[in-house]
Amino acid sequence: xxxxxxxxxxxxxxxxxxxxxxxxxxxxxxxxxxxxxxxxxxxxxxxxxxxxxxxxxxxxxxxxxxxxxxxxxxxxxxxxxxxxxxxxxxxxxxxxxxxxxxxxxxxxxxxxxxxxxxxxxxxxxxxxxxxxxxxxxxxxxxxxxxxxxxxxxxxxxxxxxxxxxxxxxxxxxxxxxxxxxxxxxxxxxxxxxxxxxxxxxxxxxxxxxxxxxxxxxxxxxxxxxxxxxxxxxxxxxxxxxxxx
Amino acid sequence: xxxxxxxxxxxxxxxxxxxxxxxxxxxxxxxxxxxxxxxxxxxxxxxxxxxxxxxxxxxxxxxxxxxxxxxxxxxxxxxxxxxxxxxxxxxxxxxxxxxxxxxxxxxxxxxxxxxxxxxxxxxxxxxxxxxxxxxxxxxxxxxxxxxxxxxxx
Numbered sequence: 217x218x219x220x221x222x223x224x225x226x227x228x229x230x231x232x233x234x235x236x237x238x239x240x241x242x243x244x245x246x247x248x249x250x251x252x253x254x255x256x257x258x259x260x261x262x263x264x265x266x267x268x269x270x271x272x273x274x275x276x277x278x279x280x281x282x283x284x285x286x287x288x289x290x291x292x293x294x295x296x297x298x299x300x301x302x303x304x305x306x307x308x309x310x311x312x313x314x315x316x317x318x319x320x321x322x323x324x325x326x327x328x329x330x331x332x333x334x335x336x337x338x339x340x341x342x343x344x345x346x347x348x349x350x351x352x353x354x355x356x357x358x359x360x361x362x363x364x365x366x367x368x369x370x371x372x373x374x375x376x377x378x379x380x381x382x383x384x385x386x387x388x389x390x391x392x393x394x395x396x397x398x399x400x401x402x403x404x405x406x407x408x409x410x411x412x413x414x415x416x417x418x419x420x421x422x423x424x425x426x427x428x429x430x431x432x433x434x435x436x437x438x439x440x441x442x443x444x445x446x447x448x449x450x451x452x453x454x455x456x457x458x459x460x
Numbered sequence: 461x462x463x464x465x466x467x468x469x470x471x472x473x474x475x476x477x478x479x480x481x482x483x484x485x486x487x488x489x490x491x492x493x494x495x496x497x498x499x500x501x502x503x504x505x506x507x508x509x510x511x512x513x514x515x516x517x518x519x520x521x522x523x524x525x526x527x528x529x530x531x532x533x534x535x536x537x538x539x540x541x542x543x544x545x546x547x548x549x550x551x552x553x554x555x556x557x558x559x560x561x562x563x564x565x566x567x568x569x570x571x572x573x574x575x576x577x578x579x580x581x582x583x584x585x586x587x588x589x590x591x592x593x594x595x596x597x598x599x600x601x602x603x604x605x606x607x608x609x610x611x612x613x
Contacts, residue, residue: 308569312489314566314569319569382570383491386568390488390489391488
């Protein structure tokens with residue numbers, strides 16, 4: 217096994233462990249964080265199923281962003297949805313035989329690669345050209361965008377400019393899955409692509425990218441608007457009451 | 461601190477455990493890549509794996525639009541070399557499961573659309589005759605193209 221294959225293998229197992237353990241830990245923290253007040257943003261659904269429907273609209277359509285700013289919604293929504301298609305397209309590297317649906321989505325995923333890039337460039341422009349946003353932008357805000365732009369660009373380069381041996385790439389990724397390491401193709405663009413992905417996986421649990429699981433724990437979005445029907449009482453407050 | 465060290469030891473253990481014990485009997489599903497009949501492909505295998513689709517479609521444009529019909533990168537030649545025969549001595553379609561084209565294309569989930577027009581097996585019998593005829597033409601055409609290229613430069 218070559219040095220580069222070894223390095224990437226260690227890197228990917230490390231990154232996967234960090235991603236899974238890190239995000240699970242954060243979800244546990246989010247889930248056990250107290251929500252002492254009833255603060256759904258009104259108009260809010262008055263039933264539980266209504267809340268589920270609202271959250272679905274929020275994560276699928278980005279409803280609240282759409283209501284607040286149309287052009288940011290356009291770029292943000294385009295990027296996120298295109299990313300799902302691209303991720304689905306990449307599933308072909310992790311299954312053998314490839315599922316029919318994943319085969320069907322292959323051509324869509326190619327166009328989605330450009331969609332992702334357009335969305336990201338729009339969001340990057342937002343940080344630079346909108347003064348209010350530039351003022352509150354931290355280095356990590358730019359870093360996240362640049363990192364994902366880098367991943368998208370190297371991915372598109374491999375599709376349209378300088379191919380890599382994707383059969384060998386799949387053998388390598390399946391090797392990681394089966395714990396039976398196969399040699400990784402040592403093409404520079406692929407190496408940049410994969411290293412950026414590993415870096416993204418590693419910083420995911422300590423970055424703003426946690427908005428992905430985080431949106432589900434947002435009290436203004438996930439609470440039922442029923443303060444009259446049912447008294448909102450957090451466990452620690454209930455304890456205080458029972459003592460008196 | 462101790463936990464972190466344990467974590468890294470576990471990680472290293474994982475990596476070593478996943479080193480292939482014997483290269484031949486790997487657990488990883490692989491496409492069947494059968495060797496062609498010839499000594500060597502028209503380009504190194506490495507290059508063909510990455511770029512065969514461009515060679516083929518470039519060749520198609522040259523042939524179809526400019527009438528330059530050469531033997532190199534001819535799909536017919538690819539199939540003549542890579543097609544397999546079954547037990548009955550009949551050629552197997554190159555797009556059948558496990559055959560040369562199909563094997564990797566289904567592995568990588570890439571659509572294989574050459575054969576919506578082109579034949580998937582070598583033509584038996586008549587193949588050689590039509591061939592020699594084409595060969596003469598292609599030699600002439602090659603010369604023509606070379607001349608044209610030199611005058612262009």
